Amino acid sequence: xxxxxxxxxxxxxxxxxxxxxxxxxxxxxxxxxxxxxxxxxxxxxxxxxxxxxxxxxxxxxxxxxxxxxxxxxxxxxxxxxxxxxxxxxxxxxxxxxxxxxxxxxxxxxxxxxxxxxxxxxxxxxxxxxxxxxxxxxxxxxxxxxxxxxxxxxxxxxxxxxxxxxxxxxxxxxxxxxxxxxxxxxxxxxxxxxxxxxxxxxxxxxxxxxxxxxxxxxxxxxxxxxxxxxxxxxxxxxxxxxxxxxxxxxxxxxxxxxxxxxxxxxxxxxxxxxxxxxxxxxxxxxxxxxxxxxxxxxxxxxxxxxxxxxxxxxxxxxxxxxxxxxxxxxxxxxxxxxxxxxxxxxxxxxxxxxxxxxxxxxxxxxxxxxxxxxxxxxxxxxxxxxxxxxxxxxxxxxxxxxxxx
Amino acid sequence: xxxxxxxxxxxxxxxxxxxxxxxxxxxxxxxxxxxxxxxxxxxxxxxxxxxxxxxxxxxxxxxxxxxxxxxxxxxxxxxxxxxxxxxxxxxxxxxxxxxxxxxxxxxxxxxxxxxxxxxxxxxxxxxxxxxxxxxxxxxxxxxxxxxxxxxxxxxxxxxxxxxx
Numbered sequence: 093x094x095x096x097x098x099x100x101x102x103x104x105x106x107x108x109x110x111x112x113x114x115x116x117x118x119x120x121x122x123x124x125x126x127x128x129x130x131x132x133x134x135x136x137x138x139x140x141x142x143x144x145x146x147x148x149x150x151x152x153x154x155x156x157x158x159x160x161x162x163x164x165x166x167x168x169x170x171x172x173x174x175x176x177x178x179x180x181x182x183x184x185x186x187x188x189x190x191x192x193x194x195x196x197x198x199x200x201x202x203x204x205x206x207x208x209x210x211x212x213x214x215x216x217x218x219x220x221x222x223x224x225x226x227x228x229x230x231x232x233x234x235x236x237x238x239x240x241x242x243x244x245x246x247x248x249x250x251x252x253x254x255x256x257x258x259x260x261x262x263x264x265x266x267x268x269x270x271x272x273x274x275x276x277x278x279x280x281x282x283x284x285x286x287x288x289x290x291x292x293x294x295x296x297x298x299x300x301x302x303x304x305x306x307x308x309x310x311x312x313x314x315x316x317x318x319x320x321x322x323x324x325x326x327x328x329x330x331x332x333x334x335x336x337x338x339x340x341x342x343x344x345x346x347x348x349x350x351x352x353x354x355x356x357x358x359x360x361x362x363x364x365x366x367x368x369x370x371x372x373x374x375x376x377x378x379x380x381x382x383x384x385x386x387x388x389x390x391x392x393x394x395x396x397x398x399x400x401x402x403x404x405x406x407x408x409x410x411x412x413x414x415x416x417x418x419x420x421x422x423x424x425x426x427x428x429x430x431x432x433x434x435x436x437x438x439x440x441x442x443x444x445x446x447x448x449x450x451x452x453x454x455x456x457x458x459x460x461x462x463x464x465x466x467x468x469x470x471x472x473x474x475x476x477x478x479x480x481x482x483x484x485x486x487x488x489x490x491x492x493x494x495x496x
Numbered sequence: 497x498x499x500x501x502x503x504x505x506x507x508x509x510x511x512x513x514x515x516x517x518x519x520x521x522x523x524x525x526x527x528x529x530x531x532x533x534x535x536x537x538x539x540x541x542x543x544x545x546x547x548x549x550x551x552x553x554x555x556x557x558x559x560x561x562x563x564x565x566x567x568x569x570x571x572x573x574x575x576x577x578x579x580x581x582x583x584x585x586x587x588x589x590x591x592x593x594x595x596x597x598x599x600x601x602x603x604x605x606x607x608x609x610x611x612x613x614x615x616x617x618x619x620x621x622x623x624x625x626x627x628x629x630x631x632x633x634x635x636x637x638x639x640x641x642x643x644x645x646x647x648x649x650x651x652x653x654x655x656x657x658x659x660x
Contacts, residue, residue, distance in 0.1 A: 163499070164506060185505075218498040237505040250513050257525035264532040270539050284529060304530055305522035313517060334502035338510040397499070 154408035166199035245327035295459035311451040318443030331396035343454040344385035351461040406431040
């Protein structure tokens with residue numbers, strides 16, 4: 093019963109997403125109209141005003157749209173109306189190493205990248221970034237702590253997550269433990285149970301309860317951010333390498349700090365290995381230790397980024413064809429929509445799968461770090477015991493005894 | 497390549513947010529939720545165990561009841577049988593006693609009948625004897641009424657004696 097309800101919730105989410113796809117297309121179609129019928133005046137005006145932007149105005153530049161979306165920004169840009177971007181300017185907070193000051197102001201001061209404020213201005217490369225002045229030696233000498241689009245998106249998802257989880261927890265407290273779950277509690281319970289039974293218990297053994305809060309937080313944090321990233325106009329939060337790096341660092345630190353004697357012993361002094369091989373094996377082991385978080389970081393980043401790029405590419409196809417001829421543009425709409433709907437479905441799946449994989453691998457790595465001595469230790473003298481009465485030999489470890 | 501270089505700002509914000517979420521949820525959400533889940537699971541397991549135990553107890557009770565019923569039934573049958581036997585015995589005994597008594601009565605009656613018969617026969621014999629004597633007396637009286645007759649008879653008797 094509870095699974096069916098969760099399933100219908102998923103269907104609803106799918107439906108909501110597929111409904112929002114056309115609006116996504118509409119948003120872009122305002123671009124289309126401008127791009128397909130460029131006024132000469134506009135071009136010259138743009139050329140004069142935007143400089144580098146001017147040449148892009150001649151056709152539809154898919155890479156600008158795509159990189160504009162997947163990169164971080166100091167605006168939350170929704171769409172353009174008659175060349176005027178509809179966007180929320182976000183607060184800029186910059187620590188300037190040149191002046192040693194911490195400057196806070198609204199990004200609206202930049203006037204969408206056209207103006208300079210307090211010596212700062214926006215530079216649009218692959219990523220939008222704030223620079224100080226024009227001197228190459230000092231212009232990048234600052235740390236940007238701005239509440240960017242990604243940070244704001246994360247704050248929204250954090251608030252959502254806290255609200256959902258605490259209300260569910262309240263329901264558990266209110267209804268008592270032996271009442272059947274209702275509502276959102278019912279939707280979350282199988283997921284929490286799944287993380288506990290399929291991720292926590294198999295990988296961490298009897299110590300799983302200690303790591304469950306971490307695993308659950310990682311899973312839901314990634315999942316909700318993946319899902320919010322899929323919303324049209326949403327930020328590409330989990331497809332940003334700083335985010336995945338942060339999560340990977342957290343799970344790496346947890347893994348390092350929960351490593352027991354057995355784990356470090358096997359890492360730096362693998363038992364039963366000839367000395368010569370040790371010189372080869374230990375560096376490999378150490379490298380593999382650091383590769384684990386790097387793999388975590390890149391896997392999530394690349395998956396989500398690729399998903400966003402593919403969806404945007406498929407949508408951009410409409411405008412690429414539209415730039416060739418109006419008929420081709422309209423003709424490509426159904427194909428493009430079908431593709432993007434398919435991709436949205438796939439990305440919904442990927443959102444959950446990547447969250448699960450990140451959580452599961454974290455659990456696996458922690459599991460390796462907290463693993464107790466096992467079968468392969470039997471060759472050690474101390475693990476071998478014998479019953480003096482019967483002469484029966486036993487292999488004894490901390491939690492099991494096996495007769496020989 | 498710019499995409500692959502993490503921004504320190506976003507990294508720091510993510511770290512702060514993640515840790516905040518982790519600590520808040522650990523205290524206010526995961527703790528209570530996991531506790532409830534575990535409690536419910538152990539509760540359900542216990543309930544199932546209790547139900548099984550009760551079912552077993554019920555089955556045991558039923559068995560015991562059936563055993564008692566069987567025993568009662570057997571006892572009833574035995575009692576009935578015994579009663580029947582006692583009744584038969586009493587009846588038979590009564591019959592025997594009656595028979596003996598009847599035989600005795602019959603024997604007594606026969607003895608009495610025999611005695612009565614003998615008495616009657618004796619009486620009849622006596623009567624007949626008396627009658628015969630009376631008749632003989634009358635005949636003798638008539639025959640010996642005269643002196644001739646008396647002397648003739650006496651001679652006859654005397655002759656008889658002589659002969660002897």
